[in-house]
Amino acid sequence: MTKPRRTRAAAGALPAAVAVLAVLAAGCGTQSSDDDAGGAAGSARTSAAAPSGPADVPCPGESPTPTPTATGSGELPPDHYAENHGFRVPIPLHGRARCAGLAAAARIEKALRPLSERRDFDPEHTREALTALGYPAGKVESSANGDQAVSFLIDASTMCLEGSLNRVAAETDAFGGYPDGTGCEPPRGGH
Numbered sequence: 001m002t003k004p005r006r007t008r009a010a011a012g013a014l015p016a017a018v019a020v021l022a023v024l025a026a027g028c029g030t031q032s033s034d035d036d037a038g039g040a041a042g043s044a045r046t047s048a049a050a051p052s053g054p055a056d057v058p059c060p061g062e063s064p065t066p067t068p069t070a071t072g073s074g075e076l077p078p079d080h081y082a083e084n085h086g087f088r089v090p091i092p093l094h095g096r097a098r099c100a101g102l103a104a105a106a107r108i109e110k111a112l113r114p115l116s117e118r119r120d121f122d123p124e125h126t127r128e129a130l131t132a133l134g135y136p137a138g139k140v141e142s143s144a145n146g147d148q149a150v151s152f153l154i155d156a157s158t159m160c161l162e163g164s165l166n167r168v169a170a171e172t173d174a175f176g177g178y179p180d181g182t183g184c185e186p187p188r189g190g191h
Helices: 008-027 040-049 080-084 095-117 123-132
Strands: 140-144 149-155 160-166 170-175
Touching: 095 123, 095 160, 095 170, 123 140, 123 149
Parallel strands: none
Antiparallel strands: 140 149, 149 160, 160 170
8 A cells, every 4th residue: 555645835734724723713702901912012903903983183162072981891792772773873074074063053053042042942933043044944944842942953965953942052963964865864764
């Protein structure tokens, strides 16, 4: 009986494959903290691997806020409610659009302040104040939210402005629409 011949390439391939599998298996399913990973080197490695979103700088009149730090002992379990309703979460504005949104929100809140002070919660008066700022009447919606508040929504073409007027103040948020492309109207449906 003859013995099968092994070539040099085949002889070296098996140990190399075993070494690769061992390296991959060693990292599988483990998570180390910065202390375990070697302090600052571990932090740099973690932040380099994590995807980063757009960096926002402070807008005029805004003070810089510290970046929130993570607390806790690790990852949270998946939130299926949030996952299933993610299409209803407004798209945040970044960069210049964020600054324009903050400026528009401040302008709206200033224009609605007299209505709040007079306790004027007529949706039509709110709509008139918003159209007086230059927003087209067909792009401004306002509705009563009980007898002491008004909700409004403005499709400003480059952003959406949503808020409320109540006896305390007017509050406005600017955002970039919704993920499924429904514009400024909150989408309906889901699963």
